[in-house]
Amino acid sequence: MSVAIEADGLTRTFGGGRTLFGGRHPAVHAVQSADLTVQEGETLGIVGESGCGKSTLARMLVGLDRPTAGTIRIAGRDANELAGRDTRALARHIQYVFQDPVASLNPRKTIRQTLEAPMRRLLGLDARARQARLAELMEAVSLREEFLDRYPHEFSGGQAQRIGIARALAADARVIVLDEPVSALDVSVQAQVLNLLDGLKRDFNLTYIFISHDLSVIESVCDRVAVMYFGRIVEVGSARDLYAHPRHHYTALLMRSAPTPGVRRIEAEEKPAELPDPLNPPPGCAFASRCPMADDTCRRERPPLEAVDAPSDEFQMAACWHPIRTGRPVPA
Numbered sequence: 001m002s003v004a005i006e007a008d009g010l011t012r013t014f015g016g017g018r019t020l021f022g023g024r025h026p027a028v029h030a031v032q033s034a035d036l037t038v039q040e041g042e043t044l045g046i047v048g049e050s051g052c053g054k055s056t057l058a059r060m061l062v063g064l065d066r067p068t069a070g071t072i073r074i075a076g077r078d079a080n081e082l083a084g085r086d087t088r089a090l091a092r093h094i095q096y097v098f099q100d101p102v103a104s105l106n107p108r109k110t111i112r113q114t115l116e117a118p119m120r121r122l123l124g125l126d127a128r129a130r131q132a133r134l135a136e137l138m139e140a141v142s143l144r145e146e147f148l149d150r151y152p153h154e155f156s157g158g159q160a161q162r163i164g165i166a167r168a169l170a171a172d173a174r175v176i177v178l179d180e181p182v183s184a185l186d187v188s189v190q191a192q193v194l195n196l197l198d199g200l201k202r203d204f205n206l207t208y209i210f211i212s213h214d215l216s217v218i219e220s221v222c223d224r225v226a227v228m229y230f231g232r233i234v235e236v237g238s239a240r241d242l243y244a245h246p247r248h249h250y251t252a253l254l255m256r257s258a259p260t261p262g263v264r265r266i267e268a269e270e271k272p273a274e275l276p277d278p279l280n281p282p283p284g285c286a287f288a289s290r291c292p293m294a295d296d297t298c299r300r301e302r303p304p305l306e307a308v309d310a311p312s313d314e315f316q317m318a319a320c321w322h323p324i325r326t327g328r329p330v331p332a
């Protein structure tokens with residue numbers, strides 16, 4: 001298997017410029033030093049609560065935003081270099097599907113115009129080739145061809161998201177970043193769109209980066225999962241291991257607070273959650289103020305993201321000084 005996308009030390013800070021009077025505006029540390037590797041054909045989930053930096057990370061991966069620091073490699077090539085030579089080169093490799101399907105489509109353009117634009121701009125297809133590809137795309141997302149000449153407001157959320165997905169596929173990109181692709185949809189429609197995504201992935205050999213705050217959605221679609229907290233990746237592992245044995249106390253909290261089908265009660269934290277100030281990140285572990293295991297080391301020193309039970313668990317890593325250990329024996 002080869003690597004589809006690799007991010008190293010990705011960081012994005014907003015603000016922090018000089019003020020009129022010589023001081024500095026406070027800076028928001030939206031994403032801090034994130035490392036990610038996504039294998040071809042894999043679905044990597046990114047989960048975490050609102051504001052933890054998921055969209056900022058995703059936007060950098062597809063070139064909609066530039067990192068303050070760090071590098072991104074796509075299909076072995078530096079993304080900056082790809083985009084620098086010709087922004088189309090990057091767009092042919094990686095595409096983005098937005099959370100709000102109707103708002104992400106241009107209200108003044110018909111679906112045909114929306115889908116033809118990337119075919120023309122990125123692939124240089126002539127009218128006949130575009131027509132053939134339009135038919136193929138509409139079939140792939142199970143929409144009737146007669147919809148092509150309608151406008152976005154004529155569609156339901158689920159239909160609009162199918163169009164958003166078709167647009168991402170239009171120029172044949174193989175890596176798709178899905179930013180909360182079903183969060184705005186009704187539960188029954190969510191399942192249809194998730195099934196569609198699953199089928200497309202197999203048919204077109206796609207690689208997905210799937211962002212959601214919903215743990216059950218992530219579990220159902222992802223091979224591996226990265227958990228983000230306050231701009232950092234705090235745990236990463238195979239979906240199976242991570243759900244069976246969360247190692248970071250934040251991952252465990254997320255799982256305890258997720259609603260379980262058939263169980264009405266949602267367990268909340270005992271004391272009200274104290275989120276760190278994004279303008280002034282704490283020096284140690286950002287989760288320390290909410291963590292039952294936190295001690296002075298946690299408040300003082302930032303834990304690195306590393307394997308918990310090396311070498312058996314090389315794919316499950318947590319950034320925690322006191323990770324949750326399972327009873328599994330550590331091989332010598």
Ligand SMILES: Nc1ncnc2c1ncn2[C@@H]1O[C@H](COP(=O)(O)OP(=O)(O)OP(=O)(O)O)[C@@H](O)[C@H]1O
Binds near residue numbers: 053056
């Ligand atoms: N353009 C911007 N200017 C200033 N701050 C920003 C900007 N974009 C994002 N932020 C800040 O960066 C942090 C991360 O935001 P981001 O949208 O990436 O979070 P998220 O995890 O996608 O949240 P949600 O689940 O609500 O979509 C937040 O504190 C947000 O306010």
Ligand SMILES: [Mg+2]
Binds near residue numbers: 054056
């Ligand atoms: Mg977001």
